[in-house]
Amino acid sequence: MQRSNSSYDRPKPAWTTARSILWDLFQWGTEFFYPSHCAFCRAPLSEPENSDGDFCGTCRRGLCQHSGPACAKCGAPVGPHVDPAAGCNYCVRESFAFDRVIRLGLYSDTLRRACLRAKYARQEPLLAGLAKLAVQLRRSEFRDEPVDIVIPIPHYWLQRVIRPHNPAETLAGVLVNILNARKNSHILLKTRWTRPQRSLPAVERRKNVRRAFQVANAEDIKNQTVLLVDDIMTTGATAHEAARVLRRAGAKKIVVAVIARAVRAS
Ligand SMILES: [Zn+2]
Ligand SMILES: [Zn+2]
Structure with missing residues (x-):
């Protein structure tokens, strides 16, 4: 009919x-x-x-399945009897421009599925829940690192046109309220297009993001403790490059906060 x-x-x-x-x-x-x-x-x-x-x-x-003890330097899992401040097998040969990493858990199982879904638009409640859960679970680590300013890892302007939703931006907006800090999404800028890090082998990732970030106004972060926020950290190359320019611009301390840390089986 x-x-x-x-x-x-x-x-x-x-x-x-x-x-x-x-x-x-x-x-x-x-x-x-x-x-x-x-x-x-x-x-x-x-x-x-x-x-x-x-x-x-x-x-x-x-x-919360994989939210056990973590290496303070890189966020990788460590055994219960290992000093988390001493580094781990994943980062023993790495040097990072940031001072420490705080993460909710490992990029695996349920948390991996949640991070993948959070990449899409209109997932603010999910991202807010993940940010709040991270602070609940890592309360002592966040308490040990009082931050002045919260800065999300930015997207390049063309990427913002194609996909306006940036999970790091939403996470930073929630964390800034919980931690009673300031948020500034305009200090750190991404100045060029980069290939997706996930498409590259680990050795090429630092080269891919080299000189991809810029600080708009160094006065805003001079002697400040910065919380640099992203959703997922794999090799740490993106966070390292962003932290490098923040440090060169005068940031006193840089703590990276992510929802999930991806580690390769060794
Ligand atoms: Zn480590
Ligand atoms: Zn449920």
């Missing part, structure tokens, strides 16, 4: 569309600040979960 004259095909009045958009925005806002559903699997949150965080018990356990 043809439906060409039915209500299915009639264009909706403008006010109906506007009302629908406003309702979506309202729901997004209430979900962001007062989550009633798990930010990852969308299951309804029970009362204790609702007061405690953004994830249901199953997702929370999955996201």
